[in-house]
Ligand code: ADP
């Protein structure tokens with residue numbers, strides 16, 4: 629079974645990215661699936677116009693993949709822009725995509741409503757995503773719930789291609805985690821790099837503490853019973869804890885044994901425990917960027933070979949072969 633996914637290097641990775649996407653990537657690697665995981669640097673250009681920042685973010689996403697346990701021995705790790713074949717398929721798919729399909733895309737509406745520039749790249753974003761996917765012909769694409777529509781568009785475009793040129797492209801299935809729909813940010817909205825409400829996986833300890841303590845709660849004083857079901861601190865803790873730890877903290881909320889400050893400290897400790905080894909590895913990689921580059925260079929070769937093979941078949945179908 630082939631699995632493919634990617635994350636945009638548009639900022640530092642956070643708990644939402646972990647529970648929505650990264651945890652699934654690691655699960656598939658463990659199960660021995662054939663895994664293609666990339667850094668979606670071309671997508672990041674829709675919003676990033678700062679080359680230094682982009683470079684730093686590309687490195688950080690790649691380093692995060694490796695630090696969390698993805699390994700080039702089992703997984704093809706690569707940079708989207710190292711596979712230019714994707715852009716040719718992007719064009720072919722553009723010529724099949726009805727305007728209305730993209731006009732209905734919620735991510736474009738959401739992003740522009742949040743004040744992002746409505747450039748054509750942002751509008752075409754789902755087509756490039758479809759090209760990323762279809763060029764590698766995966767069976768499944770693990771993503772967070774917010775990417776569901778992009779997967780529907782991908783399937784739609786694959787179907788349009790097949791109807792126009794004959795059965796060629798496999799329609800991939802989205803793989804969306806059941807445990808959590810959307811990880812809430814410190815303000816209660818969806819945790820997102822673009823909303824400034826994240827709890828980052830690799831922030832230094834002082835910054836991480838600030839982020840955790842920024843989680844909004846009500847003003848019930850310590851000593852009073854707290855409603856854990858409504859508390860964002862608890863909702864995030866639940867994702868990291870085992871059942872016994874969850875029941876224990878719920879009980880402490882109920883009997884007024886913890887205040888929100890205590891709960892935040894418990895959450896912070898849990899994050900540091902869970903991601904401690906990955907954080908240490910990430911720090912090491914930052915001192916040795918060559919190691920990350922090596923992984924990306926070897927991944928690029930493998931990914932490109934696969935893309936070239938699939939693109940050759942696609943070109944033939946549309947009449948571009950000589
Ligand atoms: P962001 O919104 O922070 O820019 P991305 O769009 O780069 O995140 O998302 C990368 C992956 O992480 C996607 O699969 C996405 O669905 C998932 N993801 C992002 N934020 C969340 C969240 N708050 N809850 C669950 N999954 C998320």
Ligand code: TRP
Pocket residue numbers: 632633634635636668671756757760761769771775778
């Ligand atoms: N749009 C995805 C996100 O914001 C990133 C992405 C780009 C992607 N291309 C992809 C995810 C292909 C899965 C498959 O997270």
